[in-house]
Amino acid sequence: MKIRFTSQQLKLLQAVLDEKDRGTNMNEVVLAIFREFVKQQLGREAA
Amino acid sequence: MSKIIYTKTLDPVSGKAIPMKRGQTLTITLLEGPQCVDFNCFNLHDYKERMSVGHMRRTGFRCRQGSIVWSAPPRYNPMMVFTELPATCRTDLLAARCHATQFEKERGYPGTHTNCQDTLAESIAEFGLTPDDVHDSLNLWMNTGWDDEGNFIPNVRRNQGKKGDQVKLLALMDVLAVPLICGSGDVSNTSNYWFRSVKVEVTDSTPENDAVVATLLKKHTGFINQRTPDQFRVKDIRTERDLTATDKFEPKFTLCPVPVETVTVELTESDKKNLAKLVKRGFGEDEEDALRSAVMTWYTRNRTAQIVPETLDIE
DSSP: OEOOOOOOHHHHHHHHHHHSSSSSSHHHHHHHHHHHHHHHEEEEEEE | OOOEEEEEOOTTOOHHHHHHOTTEEEEEEEEOOOOOOOEEEETTTTTEEEHHHHGGGOOSSOOOOOEEEEBBBTTOOOOEEEEOOTTOOBBSSSSSOHHHHHHHHHHHSSOOOOHHHHHHHHHHHGTOOOOGGGGOEEETOOOOOTTSSSOOOOOOOOOOTTOEEEEEEEEEOOEEEEEEOOGGGGGGGGTTTTTTEEEEEEOOOOHHHHHHHHHHHHHHHTTTTSSSSSGGSEEEEEEEOOOOTTTOOOOOSSSSSSSSEEEEEOOOOHHHHHHHHHHHHTTTTSSOOOHHHHHHHHHHHSSSOOOOOOOOOOO
């Protein structure tokens, strides 16, 4: 799936990617963040 | 004990523009009982920099001890700080300021009723400023209420101020501070249908206050986006009243067009189901919108400090 981000958004996300154990590329960190958000937002309703 | 360098009783309905140096404290005292006091504030060395209650209310509709009086962006400098604010002084950051036309148009009052716009204008005229330089006021002892729809509680609530109440504002820069007796006091709860005198007093800086100033300036200044006039594209203050476009003007917006990049992710079946649930819950117009919103919401929740009221956390 393709997701568009602004360059400003990607600059912020790059800082997350630079954190320890956050993977090696933006695709990984976007997916990881999405999954963390799903846990917070959907809780037990998450698939 | 700090030295008193200025004192004045403000009788109804008057005000006073008071020059203050950084480190000095303005004390406003209710001499007789509940009285709404409107307040304006300018940079003493650049009148174009002035208080913005619109930005002050970003941390809530009320001030408290430690609340900063901010100037408007792009300066956005801390001008003063509340070092004392009694619970009986409810503050208002919503009501702007009363004005003569409001009483004439909305209430049908004859002539010109006393009002804060005119009192502020008359006070700052001493420094060569015009009525257009009056800005939305920080209202002390004004017990505004509001409901969930954003409506003001009709006619404000009763003023809770008590005789002897004191508000103290410490100057964090050189300012022109302008306190005054609110002109709506005799026709509303703003001052409980009466006018009362207040005392204004300026005390000189003390080593303790200088330390507070230094701490707060360290905390609230030094950001690259707190701009000064030499950084403005247009530096000169316009003197002509007519507005005409500058020939061949090309705006230089911060980011326009906005560069956009695409990130490709491989979603599992579980991810797809969860994304569909987010869309169904109205979290996005479509899957891309929902996934981007999810990622950026996570970022703002987990990597960005939330807005909270300022506190006078001086160690």
